[in-house]
Amino acid sequence: MLIGYYFKLAWISLKKTPLLSILMIGTIAMGIAATMITSTVSIMMAKDPLPEKSDRVFSVRLNSWSPDKAYQLSRGEEMLPPMMTYMDTINLLEDGKGLHQSAVVMYKSMVRSEEQTEKEAKMLRFNSVNNDFFEIFDVPFLFGSPWSDSEDKKGAALVILDKQTNDRLFGGANSVGRHIFVGPHLVRVVGVIDSWAPLPQVFQGPNRAHNLPYPLFTPFQFQVNNNLLSKGEMSWRCWTALDDGTLESFLASECVWIRYWVELEQATQRDDYTDYINAYAQEQKKGGRFAREKPSELFDINESLIEDHVIEDDDRIAVWLAFAFLIACLLNCMGLMLIKFYGKGAEVGLRRAVGASKQHIAVQFGCETVLIGILGGVLGLTLAQLGLRVTADIFAHLPDGLMQMTTALAVLTVVLAVFSSMLFGLWPIYRAAQIQPSAQLKSQ
Amino acid sequence: MLKMSKLAKAYYTDTVKTQALQPFDLEVQQGEFVAVIGPSGSGKTTFLNITGLLEEYCEGQYLLDGNDVTGLSDKQKSRLRNEKIGFIFQGFNLIPELNLFDNVEMPLRYRSFSAGERKQRVMDALQQVGLASRKDHYPQQLSGGQQQRVAIARALAGSPAFLLADEPTGNLDSKMADGIMSLLKDINAKGTSILMVTHDTVQASQAQRIIEIKDGVLSERHTPEQAIA
Numbered sequence: 001m002l003i004g005y006y007f008k009l010a011w012i013s014l015k016k017t018p019l020l021s022i023l024m025i026g027t028i029a030m031g032i033a034a035t036m037i038t039s040t041v042s043i044m045m046a047k048d049p050l051p052e053k054s055d056r057v058f059s060v061r062l063n064s065w066s067p068d069k070a071y072q073l074s075r076g077e078e079m080l081p082p083m084m085t086y087m088d089t090i091n092l093l094e095d096g097k098g099l100h101q102s103a104v105v106m107y108k109s110m111v112r113s114e115e116q117t118e119k120e121a122k123m124l125r126f127n128s129v130n131n132d133f134f135e136i137f138d139v140p141f142l143f144g145s146p147w148s149d150s151e152d153k154k155g156a157a158l159v160i161l162d163k164q165t166n167d168r169l170f171g172g173a174n175s176v177g178r179h180i181f182v183g184p185h186l187v188r189v190v191g192v193i194d195s196w197a198p199l200p201q202v203f204q205g206p207n208r209a210h211n212l213p214y215p216l217f218t219p220f221q222f223q224v225n226n227n228l229l230s231k232g233e234m235s236w237r238c239w240t241a242l243d244d245g246t247l248e249s250f251l252a253s254e255c256v257w258i259r260y261w262v263e264l265e266q267a268t269q270r271d272d273y274t275d276y277i278n279a280y281a282q283e284q285k286k287g288g289r290f291a292r293e294k295p296s297e298l299f300d301i302n303e304s305l306i307e308d309h310v311i312e313d314d315d316r317i318a319v320w321l322a323f324a325f326l327i328a329c330l331l332n333c334m335g336l337m338l339i340k341f342y343g344k345g346a347e348v349g350l351r352r353a354v355g356a357s358k359q360h361i362a363v364q365f366g367c368e369t370v371l372i373g374i375l376g377g378v379l380g381l382t383l384a385q386l387g388l389r390v391t392a393d394i395f396a397h398l399p400d401g402l403m404q405m406t407t408a409l410a411v412l413t414v415v416l417a418v419f420s421s422m423l424f425g426l427w428p429i430y431r432a433a434q435i436q437p438s439a440q441l442k443s444q
Numbered sequence: 445m446l447k448m449s450k451l452a453k454a455y456y457t458d459t460v461k462t463q464a465l466q467p468f469d470l471e472v473q474q475g476e477f478v479a480v481i482g483p484s485g486s487g488k489t490t491f492l493n494i495t496g497l498l499e500e501y502c503e504g505q506y507l508l509d510g511n512d513v514t515g516l517s518d519k520q521k522s523r524l525r526n527e528k529i530g531f532i533f534q535g536f537n538l539i540p541e542l543n544l545f546d547n548v549e550m551p552l553r554y555r556s557f558s559a560g561e562r563k564q565r566v567m568d569a570l571q572q573v574g575l576a577s578r579k580d581h582y583p584q585q586l587s588g589g590q591q592q593r594v595a596i597a598r599a600l601a602g603s604p605a606f607l608l609a610d611e612p613t614g615n616l617d618s619k620m621a622d623g624i625m626s627l628l629k630d631i632n633a634k635g636t637s638i639l640m641v642t643h644d645t646v647q648a649s650q651a652q653r654i655i656e657i658k659d660g661v662l663s664e665r666h667t668p669e670q671a672i673a
Contacts, residue, residue, distance in 0.1 A: 437498050
């Protein structure tokens with residue numbers, strides 16, 4: 001009952017000194033907004049894209065690079081190539097030591113439906129993957145399913161479309177069994193995936209981390225069989241000169257161009273798989289390959305994000321700076337509360353005289369800090385949403401979902417504001433409760 | 445009944461002890477009207493604050509309506525103050541943002557009265573001071589005399605045994621002051637004890653008893669003139 005009365009008094013008190021109230025609420029709102037904008041962007045950019053199994057899905061990195069020179073140095077340390085050669089990919093796929101495994105490469109090609117003319121074809125980008133890819137990355141299907149193991153092996157002319165492409169080519173209908181042209185090749189649709197925006201997108205490498213996946217998926221072997229390499233756009237590096245420009249020499253070369261992902265049944269099998277790839281490297285060493293000393297390694301999803309610099313230390317520094325700014329704002333607000341509460345000495349004296357205990361006074365001012373916190377939180381949330389919208393406009397190339405605050409973060413914003421306001425209001429409240437009533441009553 | 449035995453008050457700084465009130469004995473019976481007079485700085489307000497449990501005393505014993513006040517916690521003293529004492533101040537001490545109803549209701553909020561009972565008590569108190577019809581008005585819409593009437597209504601709302609009034613007419617002209625004195629006498633006639641600090645010998649003479657405080661020494665006087673002499 002008294003709590004309702006206290007909130008009524010708090011509201012009256014805020015209205016009594018509008019400028020001071022606006023300053024207090026605004027100060028909290030600014031701090032909260034800055035913190036939440038920075039945190040949201042940071043959390044969204046660095047969140048675990050596959051939380052249920054990120055500790056058992058690995059990027060396999062083999063050290064097949066030149067004996068003379070490291071692939072890359074980072075702060076004096078040798079980095080492993082993030083991609084592997086075609087022959088290693090094929091060997092690892094054939095061994096199939098993981099629960100699921102897939103190569104991942106990109107290419108682009110002209111795409112049209114059977115009904116469309118060549119002029120209506122559009123240049124689209126593809127994920128060239130194995131059928132396990134969809135299992136590893138939990139890709140949701142709207143229609144159909146991945147291609148079979150045998151189709152995967154022989155590189156059948158099959159395609160899986162994303163929802164948007166299916167909408168464009170087939171008006172959103174179930175297109176499984178229908179055909180599209182990929183360049184000159186007629187390929188059959190076996191599946192349509194549902195809306196899917198894994199952020200950050202880890203499987204195509206750091207450059208694609210904050211973009212939506214490419215819209216089409218075809219079997220890796222289909223790309224190889226049909227020489228659908230987009231060397232101008234895909235990532236690839238060589239440390240030996242290519243004999244000639246043919247596909248055969250490229251496939252037989254030491255050039256690295258394929259990202260390789262494996263899902264293990266349990267995270268504890270990581271060491272076994274690491275032993276397996278290093279045993280493989282030893283085996284290859286006998287043939288004159290894998291001359292570097294640094295062993296090959298596995299990186300789980302979150303480690304890959306760090307290794308590929310998708311998550312930077314700068315992001316964390318920005319969050320810490322934002323929190324420091326919040327604390328500065330709250331200290332400011334605490335000063336304003338001290339002024340505000342001390343200015344109410346006469347009222348405190350009167351209330352004490354008519355029977356309010358120190359506890360009553362503390363709860364009354366506590367309610368005022370809660371109200372300031374709620375209003376600061378709501379205003380902060382509004383400012384944060386505006387800030388995120390502006391940020392999203394500036395980074396318009398990034399997917400929509402990236403700059404959106406989740407409901408949990410929105411609730412957290414208000415809770416944080418109320419909690420901070422209460423915490424930093426403790427000292428002013430304590431001081432107010434200690435006001436000597438006798439000194440105030442005569443002076444009024 | 446209010447009973448003080450060997451009660452004394454001193455203020456201490458690092459090196460100096462200032463005796464604000466010398467040890468004294470005092471009893472005030474239910475229904476008495478006591479005036480407290482004395483020159484400025486003599487300790488009148490300190491005495492009133494101790495009586496109203498707003499200040500600590502250093503030694504002695506104080507029984508308020510049978511309750512020994514010594515050693516009570518802040519919460520217990522606040523409760524006792526709320527139930528037994530009503531304050532009236534020279535400066536009225538009304539909260540300008542609250543209307544008359546809310547001002548008078550204030551002490552009742554710290555007691556477990558229902559909303560209905562609070563309303564009844566507030567209206568009765570405002571009726572008693574003749575301002576029931578102006579319950580929705582704000583203090584600044586009233587004259588000084590009317591504001592003091594509201595403060596008296598606030599003091600009366602909780603049906604206290606004692607009213608402690610500190611120069612209740614100090615900020616009013618003589619006509620308004622007469623009205624307030626007349627109101628206080630009416631209240632006293634209905635059984636509420638009143639302790640009133642005043643400078644005004646005419647007003648003091650209207651009390652049943654007169655206590656003089658001079659240089660921290662309390663003494664009983666029969667007439668104001670005797671005190672001044």
